[in-house]
Amino acid sequence: MVSTGSTSQILAGKRILVAGVTMDTSIGFAVAKVAQEQGATVLISNFGRALNITKRIAGRLPAEAPVLELDVTDPEHLDRLPSLVREHVDGLDGVVHSIAYGNPETLLGGKFLGGPWPDVAQAVQVSAYSLASLSEACLPLMGRGGSIVGMTFDASVAWPAYDWMGVAKAGLESTSRYLARDLGADGIRVNLVSAGPLKTLAAKAIPGFEDIEAGWGTRAPLGWDNVDLDPTAKAVVALLSDFFPATTGEIVHVDGGYHAMGA
Helix, strand or coil, rough: CCCCCCCCCCCCCCCCECCCCCCCHHHHHHHHHHHHHHEEEEEEEEECCCHHHHHHHHHHHCCCCCCCEECCCCCCHHHHHHHHHCCCCCCCEEEEEEEHHHHHHCCCCCCCCCHHHHHHHHHHHHHHHHHHHHHHHHHHHHCCCEEEEEECCCCCCCCCCCHHHHHHHHHHHHHHHHHHHHHHHEEEEEEEEEECCCCCHHHHHCCCEEEEEEEEHHHCCCCCCCCCCCCCCCCCHHCCCCCCCCCCCCCEEEEHHHCCCCC
């Protein structure tokens, strides 16, 4: 763990949980890495078959991070989360929600019509509702103040291939605003980062993902590198820091400026 460092590090002394880290090519892993480089003590989580993968890649961080077993759809996992966290740190200053799932065989790749409700319900629970359930589970650890940051993909428009995951992300964006309303009195900020298309494991599971990313680099004023996770991770870390003390309910776009262009 990394808990000390120069005061110039913007997360010096902060305790951060990054939920949803699988591969070292994931956004969650990139966030954990930059957070450690900026002085934070970082815990990461996963569950099921992916848990062993997470435990292996934890050693590839600048400092090996504790790995917690956490299925955000399991009430027992959420109930025990505070005690698991307290085995390593005495509280949390920030939480990163890097969690989403939609069955690619039934909900993505041009399968919007006919998407079965049980799979849609699962996508909404895992990708949207879990932001609220994870936040609630972490409240006893956060005290007065802190930052919660989630990951979205612009849900204001319909994308090729994204289908029901786009609906789930719209739910996530709305959830973040209601959480910002309800947690503001406790000094807790809730924001999202909307990244451009990145070649993560999750993206590769989307049939037709190339239709989303086609032309992104030429249309984005700043250009776009779909294998560079660093800009997205830095934005998340900035929101976790004290440099945005009066920002909540916001969606920060890290997409090279694509979202602002009409054509």
